[in-house]
Amino acid sequence: MNNRPFPLAAALLALAACSAQPAASPPLQGARIGGPIALIDQNGRAFGDAQLAGKYRIVYFGYTFCPDVCPVDVQNISAAMKVLEQRDAALAARIVPVFITVDPARDTPAVLRQFAGNFHPRLVALTGTPAQTAAIAKAFGIYFARGRGNGNGYLMDHGRQIYLMDPQGKPLALLPETPPAAIADEIVKWAR
DSSP: OOOSOOHHHHHHHHHHHHHOOOOOOOTTTTOOOOOOOEEEETTSOEEEHHHHTTOEEEEEEEOTTOSSHHHHHHHHHHHHHHHHHHHOHHHHHTEEEEEEESOTTTOOHHHHHHHHTTSOTTOEEEEOOHHHHHHHHHHTTOOEEEOSOSTTOOOEEEOOOEEEEOTTSOEEEEOOSSOHHHHHHHHHHHOO
């Protein structure tokens, strides 16, 4: 009697072993992005990591006087949250969208409150001193600089990254800018 395995069975087992893929790691896992948050929210209260403990975070940097990009990006994040609430309400409840201004001179808590009120009800909008803003932007790898314009009519140049951070504040992935369903898909993929 021949004790060698049947050739087709051996080939199928080898093929199955090749196609078995380990669970993918989040693309930003282990990256040195992010850091402690200690800023002021749209209600004028101190806001930091304690308020975010145990929550996934969508972190976006922008400014309220932005004429085009920032409101569109924040609207897409808000719409993605609504898509996620319909798909998986329990997961959506564990996610906090966070907007951090790169223009603290104009983005006071009152201005941020008005801005945030136009988007998702759980959007947290944060400001701080120029030094705090520079430090948090640097920790997240966000470029920003005052652009052209005079007086209060200036624009801000800044990076548009949308980060998904885990409940400990560690980076998981960059989220797409649009469409909202794609943003929600990426959140579901990495928020476990």
